[in-house]
Amino acid sequence: MADTPLADRTDAVCVIGAGGSGLAAVKSLREHGFAVDCYERETSVGGAWNWRHDRSPVSSGTHLISSRPLTEFPDFPMPDSWPDYPRHSQVLSYLERYAAHFGLREHIWFGTEVVAATPVGDGRWDVTTRSTGGGAERTQRYAAVVAANGHNWSPKPVTLEGADDFRGRILPASAYKDPAQLRGRKVLVIGGGNTGCDIAVEAAQHAAAVWHSTRRGYWYAPKFVLGRPADQINALARRWRLPLRLRQWLYHRTVRLTVGDVTRFGLAAPDHRPYESHPLVNSQLIYYVGHGRITPVADVARLEAFAVTLTDGMRVEPDLIVTATGYLPRFEFLAPQLLDMDDDGRPDLHLHAFARRHPTLAVIGLVQSDGGLFPLAHWQSVAVARWLRLRIADPARAGAVQQKESQRPIASWSRTRTVPSSRHWFEVSFVDYLRALGELIDRLEPA
Secondary structure, three states: OOOOOEEEOOOOEEEEOOOHHHHHHHHHHHHOOOOEEEEEOOOOOOHHHOOOOOOOOOOOOOEOOOOHHHOOEOOEOOOOOOOOOOEHHHHHHHHHHHHHHOOOHHHEEEOEEEEEEEEEEOOEEEEEEEEOOOOOOEEEEEOEEEEOOOOOOOEOOOOOOOHHHOOOEEEEHHHOOOHHHOOOOEEEEEOOOHHHHHHHHHHHHHOOEEEEEOOOEOOEEOOEEOOEEHHHHHHHHHHOOOOHHHHHHHHHHHHHHHOOOHHHHOOOOEOOOOOOOOOEEOOOHHHHHHOOOOEEEOOEEEEOOOOEEEOOOOEEOOOEEEEOOOEOOOOOOOOHHHHOOOOOOOOOEEOOOEEOOOOOEEEOOOOEEOOOOHHHHHHHHHHHHHHHHHHHHOHHHHHHHHHHHHOOOHHHOOOOOOOOOHHHOOEEOHHHHHHHHHHHHHHOOOO
């Protein structure tokens, strides 16, 4: 990197990624007076929602699992004519219109990936980029770096004993794009998250046989309760500040009345309380299990040439295995210590957004909630932009805010009672997290 030409962008901010979170960051930073260079490795906006991109986890049948009012940006509503749960193509068109409406494309360098972002003192960063088509690297110096590269594109490594002996195909969920890949096959779906459930449901409609393997029991929430999207009912309970135990009781009663006892269908009983796991929102899984199109099975023990043995001794004979075991965050352009990553690769960030030892480094969109991501990314971006502006205008006050924020209890903005899994590293309550961001933004208001 020492031989790379260096250009100083003075007070400009580097944003990495032009998905929903990156677009929100560019918009907020521009509104607060910053020059912005956004680097996007693909050739268009949309991030995960542009399903034709190599790193997109979205397939042709994907819909939102959070409802439209809890997913849209607060200053750019989705059309009222859209369904409660828009499909992926609608979400992509929404992000494209968002970028056009706020004039964001002119600040984005498409087909350009960030190779490295390195602190060089006084809060500044050297950012090295290169074209995804090849060519020379280029380094520019920035006042701050905002990473918005997503966290649902790098599949979690999965080890299946005997995988080398298996004669069928093993397909990671990130490579699943269309039901044609399932048609007429005998499919084993491994993984109990929303992606695994969605793929199992699509397999039920196209495959010859479907087994769904999970390690534990889950709470399967319907998408609608009392004729309303379920997440809106949950958000209302949070706004009323109902105690956790009461909300857990209400959730349990609602699931019992709408879904029933899942053990009756051969599914494992949940091994945790409601709200201690990321919500599984799927109204069709139980339907297809009840119709015999999906067979729930235990965890995988080992693979053989033409069969899979499960931990309960049962054997199934799939010719296609889909592994939907989740994703891990990856920041290939940052040294792990910059985000205080532990040995498992889990970053330690205040509000899952602010680097604790580098005040000019932030991450947008690294959260999992019981609502949509875009509103959280919007207010995260406002908080980051105001923080960077306050550091310039009033460094002493910025330091005081940082000290006070560092004392905020983690339980006030992050769920601490969750199933121990990387799936829940960044789990937050939609309403509580927005409240914490709002309090921070108030502290960052100009004096």
